[in-house]
Structures are given as structure tokens and as C-alpha cells.
Amino acid sequence: MAGEPITVVAQFTVKAGAEEQFLDVIRAHMPYNIEDPGLERFYVHRDTEDPRRFLFYEDWADRASFDASMTAPWRESYMAAVQDLWDAPRIVGVWQQVPIRWERSA
Numbered sequence: 220m221a222g223e224p225i226t227v228v229a230q231f232t233v234k235a236g237a238e239e240q241f242l243d244v245i246r247a248h249m250p251y252n253i254e255d256p257g258l259e260r261f262y263v264h265r266d267t268e269d270p271r272r273f274l275f276y277e278d279w280a281d282r283a284s285f286d287a288s289m290t291a292p293w294r295e296s297y298m299a300a301v302q303d304l305w306d307a308p309r310i311v312g313v314w315q316q317v318p319i320r321w322e323r324s325a
Contacts, residue, residue, distance in 0.1 A: 222281050223315060224259075229275040230310040237304040238270055244300045251293035257284020271306065282313070 233241045245263060252261060257280035266272035279285040288294070 222283075225279050225282050225285060226314045226316065227275070227277040227279060227285060228312045228314065229277075231273045231275075231301075231305060232269075232307045233271050233273065233304045234306045235271060237306075241273065241301060241304045244297065244304070248293060248297045248300075251291070251297075252288075255284070255288040255291060257281060258288065285313070 231241070242263075249261075252258065258277065259280060260276070260278040262276040264274040264276065266274075277285075279288075
């Protein structure tokens, strides 16, 4: 359904010893990523039991915004910097929210 918000979840397993280098690349490219039109939230998580495993959680205004980001000029240098750090292929899923929601209020 075009025009509806999506959430992208990407999982990465990096080579042993490459964890901090991976995070350095992410930090270096964050200014470009957060400027992508349609990106509403971007979180990086690390597995509590395996520090080589990372999860990105991204909320996008719509699929078109996400697709445009995947071809943004900054992505080429990002992919060149991270691909050799991966120990396994990344796993990417694109999700739509089901209208069942709960959040703890502040």
C-alpha cells in the first residue's frame, strides 16, 4: 500500500573484532542517513548475548522514501565500508504496523 508508513528492520552479524569499526562507520554516515526525506526514527541495537549482532530499526513515512534512500549517493561509500565487516549476509525486513498499539506514557 503506497503512501503508508513502514518500519524497516535490518540485522547484521559482523566479524569478530570488527564491532567497533562497524559502529564507527554507522556513526560517520548518520548525518547523511538522518537527512534522508521520510526517515522518522532510526535506532541501533546490539545483541546482549552476542556483541557481533546488531539490529537497525527504522520508521519511514512510506516505502517510496525508503526506496529513494537505498539509492542515495551516500549509500555507495557506506556499503563499501561495511560489506567487508559482515560475517553473514544482512537480513532486511519491511513491515507495516497493525492497528494494535501500546506505549507506556511518561
